[in-house]
Amino acid sequence: GAGVSQTPSNKVTEKGKYVELRCDPISGHTALYWYRQSLGQGPEFLIYFQGTGAADDSGLPNDRFFAVRPEGSVSTLKIQRTERGDSAVYLCASSLEEETGINQPQHFGDGTRLSIL
Amino acid sequence: AQSVTQLDSQVPVFEEAPVELRCNYSSSVSVYLFWYVQYPNQGLQLLLKYLSGSTLVKGINGFEAEFNKSQTSFHLRKPSVHISDTAEYFCAVIRTDSWGKLQFGAGTQVVVTP
Numbered sequence: 001g002a003g004v005s006q007t008p009s010n011k012v013t014e015k016g017k018y019v020e021l022r023c024d025p026i027s028g029h030t031a032l033y034w035y036r037q038s039l040g041q042g043p044e045f046l047i048y049f050q051g052t053g054a055a056d057d058s059g060l061p062n063d064r065f066f067a068v069r070p071e072g073s074v075s076t077l078k079i080q081r082t083e084r085g086d087s088a089v090y091l092c093a094s095s096l097e098e099e100t101g102i103n104q105p106q107h108f109g110d111g112t113r114l115s116i117l
Numbered sequence: 118a119q120s121v122t123q124l125d126s127q128v129p130v131f132e133e134a135p136v137e138l139r140c141n142y143s144s145s146v147s148v149y150l151f152w153y154v155q156y157p158n159q160g161l162q163l164l165l166k167y168l169s170g171s172t173l174v175k176g177i178n179g180f181e182a183e184f185n186k187s188q189t190s191f192h193l194r195k196p197s198v199h200i201s202d203t204a205e206y207f208c209a210v211i212r213t214d215s216w217g218k219l220q221f222g223a224g225t226q227v228v229v230t231p
Contacts, residue, residue, distance in 0.1 A: 004160070031217060042121075042207050042221030043161070056218060091160060095217070102149045102168055102211055106219065108160030 002026065004109035006092050012115045015084055021077040021112045025094030032075050033106060034067055035091040043091055049075060050097060079114075087116045123208055123222035130198055130229055138193040138225045140208030148210040150191040151219065152182055155205045164206075167191060178202070203229045 005024040013019055025032050030051055035043035045059040051072045060066075064082075069075040079086055093106040124139040142148060149168050153161040165176025172184040182193045191208060208222040 033217065033219075035219075040223070042209070042224050043219070045218045045220065048217060055216065059218075093160075102166070102217070105163045105166075106217070108162070110158065110160045 004092055004094050004107050006090075006109035006112050008112060009110065010113045010115075012117065013082060014117050015082060017082050019079050019082055019114065021079075021090050021114070023075045023077070023092030023094075023109060025073060025075070025092070026107055028096070029094035029107070030072065030097040031095045031104075031106075032069060033093040033095075034075070034077050035093065037089040037091055037111070039088070046077070046090075082116045084116045087114055089113050121208055121210055121220055121222035123206075123225050125225050126223065127226045127228065130227065132200055132229055132231050133197050135194065135196050136198050136202075136227060138206050138208075138227070140191045140193065140222060142189050142191065142208075142210050144189075144210065144212060147213045149213065150182075150184060151209040151211070152176065152180070152191075152193050153207045153209060153221075154178075155207065155224075157204075161207065164193070198227070198229050200229050200231065203227060 007022045032049040034046040037043040047057040047067050049069045064080045067077045089111040091111045093108045095106045096104040120143050122141045130136045151166045152164040155161045164180050165174050167174050167184045175181045180195050184191050205224045205226050207224045209219045
């Protein structure tokens with residue numbers, strides 16, 4: 001498809017486990033963003049990539065969270081030692097890279113719903 | 118620091134009636150303003166944005182919003198809603214000194230009934 005693809009769409013796991021969430025951006029989009037949306041809240045910024053490098057990771061809540069984008073396309077968000085408070089919908093967005101990040105809209109995927117039991 | 122406040126968590130409205138969703142922001146620097154819509158179990162879709170120029174901006178699906186700098190508001194309006202407008206609507210800002218990082222309000226659930 002032509003849109004941002006996120007897999008899996010749903011993930012249920014036990015507290016303490018490790019999870020990986022994958023994001024396939026729109027082809028040609030060099031900017032990639034991760035957001036987390038808790039129940040009843042708006043999305044919160046986690047991390048932003050320009051190409052392969054993390055340009056801003058100020059939203060990652062703690063060192064259990066890590067994200068990579070080794071080839072400048074697909075990105076993986078990794079969560080270690082999951083906690084019940086990590087339960088949320090994790091959204092990925094991509095955009096064409098441009099100087100201010102405002103003229104090229106961010107295109108969002110449908111998200112991964114993560115549930116920690 | 119900055120914050121985005123959506124004043125209504127839920128707005129019920131009858132089909133073909135007008136709707137207004139309120140958004141206020143606070144920021145120590147200038148911001149760009151956005152409205153997104155989220156349909157059930159889907160990602161967010163951009164409705165419209167204000168970057169500069171005319172304070173009245175028009176978006177997709179008949180929505181428009183007005184930027185009011187003195188009141189730090191960016192309210193969203195539609196003169197006549199359809200059942201298909203039932204969704205959650207998010208106001209968001211990007212700081213002018215921060216590349217692409219959207220900060221969202223808590224959202225307003227619009228429920229359109231016949």
